[in-house]
Amino acid sequence: MKKINESFICINCWKNIPQALKTCRNHCPHCFVSLHVDSDIPGDRATDCGGRMYPTAYEIKNGQLKICFQCKVCGKLHRNKRADDDEIDRLDEYIKIYKETLY
Ligand SMILES: [Zn+2]
Ligand SMILES: [Zn+2]
Numbered sequence: 001m002k003k004i005n006e007s008f009i010c011i012n013c014w015k016n017i018p019q020a021l022k023t024c025r026n027h028c029p030h031c032f033v034s035l036h037v038d039s040d041i042p043g044d045r046a047t048d049c050g051g052r053m054y055p056t057a058y059e060i061k062n063g064q065l066k067i068c069f070q071c072k073v074c075g076k077l078h079r080n081k082r083a084d085d086d087e088i089d090r091l092d093e094y095i096k097i098y099k100e101t102l103y
Helices: 088-102
Strands: 052-061 064-071 077-081
């Protein structure tokens, strides 16, 4: 199984997202949207669902922030560590916006 960590263009806000330094990034640090490409392990790229995943909640455990994402197409839930350059101040706001537009 190969882990892929490449730069990409966000499918939601169209910003160019550089590689994350330490983590295997799969969500946008600006709007937190990602594509459903991983199966059970972040970075495994083992599913071909391709739906959009939106943040639905977050939790802080042992001082580390984890973001919960849900796929709009298949409903799959994912949890991901935040990346260092995530615009975490706006996460709350985005979760609210996505809740209103998705449900
Ligand atoms: Zn984005
Ligand atoms: Zn999916």
